[in-house]
Amino acid sequence: AKNVGILGMEIYFPPTFVQQEALETYDGASKGKYTIGLGQDCMAFCTEVEDVISMSLTAVTSLLEKYKIDPKQIGRLEVGSETVIDKSKSIKTFLMPIFEKCGNTDIEGVDSTNACYGGTAALLNCVNWVESSSWDGRYGLVVCTDSAVYAEGPARPTGGAAAIAMLIGPDAPISFESKFRGSHMSHSYDFYKPNLTSEYPVVDGKLSQTCYLMALDSCYKSFCHKYERLEGKQFSLSDADYFIFHSPYNKLVQKSFARLLFNDFLRNASSVDGIATEKLAPFSTLTGDESFQSKELEASQQASKPLYDAKVQPTTLIPKQVGNTYTASLYAAFASLIHNKHSELADKRVVLFSYGSGLTATMFSLRLHEGRHPFSLSNISTVMNVAGKLNSRHEFTPEKFVETLKLMENRYGAKDFVTSKDCSLLSPGTYYLTEVDSMYRRFYAKK
Ligand code: ACO
Numbered sequence: 001a002k003n004v005g006i007l008g009m010e011i012y013f014p015p016t017f018v019q020q021e022a023l024e025t026y027d028g029a030s031k032g033k034y035t036i037g038l039g040q041d042c043m044a045f046c047t048e049v050e051d052v053i054s055m056s057l058t059a060v061t062s063l064l065e066k067y068k069i070d071p072k073q074i075g076r077l078e079v080g081s082e083t084v085i086d087k088s089k090s091i092k093t094f095l096m097p098i099f100e101k102c103g104n105t106d107i108e109g110v111d112s113t114n115a116c117y118g119g120t121a122a123l124l125n126c127v128n129w130v131e132s133s134s135w136d137g138r139y140g141l142v143v144c145t146d147s148a149v150y151a152e153g154p155a156r157p158t159g160g161a162a163a164i165a166m167l168i169g170p171d172a173p174i175s176f177e178s179k180f181r182g183s184h185m186s187h188s189y190d191f192y193k194p195n196l197t198s199e200y201p202v203v204d205g206k207l208s209q210t211c212y213l214m215a216l217d218s219c220y221k222s223f224c225h226k227y228e229r230l231e232g233k234q235f236s237l238s239d240a241d242y243f244i245f246h247s248p249y250n251k252l253v254q255k256s257f258a259r260l261l262f263n264d265f266l267r268n269a270s271s272v273d274g275i276a277t278e279k280l281a282p283f284s285t286l287t288g289d290e291s292f293q294s295k296e297l298e299a300s301q302q303a304s305k306p307l308y309d310a311k312v313q314p315t316t317l318i319p320k321q322v323g324n325t326y327t328a329s330l331y332a333a334f335a336s337l338i339h340n341k342h343s344e345l346a347d348k349r350v351v352l353f354s355y356g357s358g359l360t361a362t363m364f365s366l367r368l369h370e371g372r373h374p375f376s377l378s379n380i381s382t383v384m385n386v387a388g389k390l391n392s393r394h395e396f397t398p399e400k401f402v403e404t405l406k407l408m409e410n411r412y413g414a415k416d417f418v419t420s421k422d423c424s425l426l427s428p429g430t431y432y433l434t435e436v437d438s439m440y441r442r443f444y445a446k447k
Contacts, residue, residue: 001130001131001135001169002170002171003170003171003172003175003369004131004168004169004172004175004176004178005127005168005172005176005366006166006168006172006173006174006366007067007139007168007172007174007371007375008063008066008067008167008374008380009063009164009166009167009380009383009384010059010062010063010066010165010383010384011059011163011164011318011328011332011335011384012055012058012059012162012163012164012389013044013055013160013161013162013318013322013325013332013389014044014045014046014050014055014162015392015393015394015425015426015427016044016045016047016393016394016396016404016425017042017043017045017322017393017394017395018042018045018397018398018401019041019042019395020034020035020038020040020041020042020157021034022397022398023043023156023157024157025398026398026399026402027156027157027398029157034157038157038158038249038250038251039249039250039320040157040158040250040320041320041321042321042322043159043322044161044162044321044323044325044393045147045149045159045160045161045405046147046161046408047404047425048404048411048419048420048433049419049421049423049432049434050147050161050426050432050433051083051085051433052081052083052091052145052146052163053094053145053431053433053442053444054430054433054444055145055147055161055162055163055431056081056091056094056095056143056163056165057444057446058163058429058430058431059143059145059163059164060095060098060143060165061098061429061431061446062165063141063167063383064098066374067167067375067379068374069139069167070102071098071099071102071104072102072103072104073138074099074104074107074140074141075106075107075108075135075136075137075138075139075140076108076109076129076139076141077092077095077099077107077140077143078092078109078110078112078122078141078142078143079091079092079109079110079111079112079118079122079143079144079145080111080112080113080117080118080119080121080122080123080142080144080145080327081113081118081144081145081146081326081327082114082118082146082193082326082327082356083145083146083326084193084196084199085442087196090110091111091143092109092110092111094442095143108129109122109125109126109140112125114356114360115192115326115356115357115358115359115360116146116246116248116324116326116327116329116330116354116355116357117356117361117362118144118327118356119144119164119327119330119331119354120327120354120362121360122142122143122144123142124362124364126140126142126168127140127168127178130168130169130170139167139168139169140167140168141165141166141168142165142166142168143163143165143166144163144326144327144331145163145327145328146161146162146325146326146327146328147161147199148161148323148324148325148326149200149408150201150203151198151200154205155205157249158248158249158323158324159323160319160322160325160326160329161322161323162318162322162332163328164325164328164331164332166331167375171375172369172371172375173368173369173371173375173376173377173380174366174368174369174377175366175367175369176365176367177349177364177365177366177367178364179226180223180227180230180364180365181223181226181362181363182218182220182221182222182223182225182363182364183219183222183360183362184214184218184219184222184360184361184362185359185361186215187358187359188211188357188358188359189202189204189207189358190203190204190207190208190211190212190357190359191203191204191208191357191358192357192358197412197413198409198412199408199409199412208248208357209252209255211359212252212256212355212357213255213259213292214288214292215361216245216260216353216355216361216363217259217263218361219353219362219363220260220263220353220363221263223235223351223363223365224236224267227239234270236264236269236270236271236272237269237271237307237311238269238270238271239349240311240349240350240351240365241311241348241349241350242311242312242314242315242337242348242349242350242351243257243312243315243350243351243352243353244315244330244337244350244351244352245257245312245330245333245352245353245355246330246333246354246355246356247316247324247329247330247332247333248324248329249319249323250316250320253312253316253319253333254308254312255298255301256353257304257308257311257312258298258301258303258304258308259301261276261301261303261304261307262280262283262291262297265277265280265284266284271307275303276303276304279300279302279303280297280300280301282296282300283296314337314340314341315334315340316333316336317336317340318333318336318386318390319332319336330352330353330354334350334352335386337350338377338381338384339381339384339387342377342378342380342381343377343378345368345377346369346370347368347369349366349367349368350365350366350368351365351366352365394425411436414436415436415437415439415440416436416437416438417435417436418434418435419432421445423445423447426447428447429446429447430446430447431444431445431446431447432445432446432447
């Protein structure tokens, strides 16, 4: 199979959200801390009728419907998630009724988990399957689904929720340049979920920022190395049109791009112009560790702003509006790019950086083509209807948001309850949770 990659995408996020500005006031944080300091606008969250399973049911059924895919045509289904609902039964199996109904139970794949990286693991697996000798000619389907919630404190404004479904196959408008991949994997305690009675992670915020940036450096080095070996020339920021980052909050994305420019500067790459060189020169002798801690270096990285505006800013809409959606975050950023630029993306190269705490990270490259209906960039943009979905949301007050999280804390891991079944805020076609019975079995309905 040639040009294997993403044929179609659908995104779902809850219609319920809180404004970061209102949350700042409510939390007693200084004005601008969440909006400018973290760079976030709004945060979506699940109410008691939604969870990672309902969101993925919604995304998958909508994708199949809108691209007119017969469920029998799916040969592999993989889910990436770090939201634990069951320690054994995969989220993938909750999606099987969609396919069983059509007589298709011949579908490989289970869930992948490592913090925000599981979606990328699932995606690479599916792409590898289509490229392999075990491919049976059918489509792969990847689902990234997460509800990111944090305990009260500084991490709480970095939550979010969404599910993204991606159809995988040959001759794709979004194809993988599979030879260019750089990974970095190591052992760290930056963010993890050891407490199985709570949905909330244990998080060392500062360490997670440094781990993320170190992994970025390392992946970029490997990526450049592989590119140079295969293409016989240096890779720099000039060689890709867009850079897309896992987006816990926008400030880290700004820092990440600046970090790549600093890497290019240290390698004397052509992407760094005279002004940037002048600004970064005083930092050329810093050790790696020093460079991660230097506030002065960060300030001088304003030099990357014009390039950031061109190559990153168009990818930031959904992550800023919806928040950190963990496994879906990187692909929500990618969806933002397609939404903003779908008519100008033909022949463009996009480099993506996926990060999951603990830690696992990969940088990889995609090549975009216009494609043919229904698998065209413009149709993907139409199907996702990002503006429509963002505009039809319902704002909750911080009080109501906190109340909802309290209720969800009690519901986490609980059995024998019925939900309010109130689906008035959900749009038609959305799945919602109705009941968890005395055997912890979960029941969903479709609006
Ligand atoms: N106006 C403008 N900026 C402000 C203001 C203000 N009033 N107040 C603070 N800031 C800035 C700070 O200077 C800082 O910016 P800087 O990083 O450029 O210096 C930023 O806002 C954040 O302020 P901090 O005091 O550093 O924030 P805090 O430590 O309270 O929390 C953190 C931030 C660590 C990101 C926290 O939200 C967290 O732990 N989040 C979860 C972990 C996470 O997302 N990690 C990222 C990778 S791992 C993953 O994806 C889960």
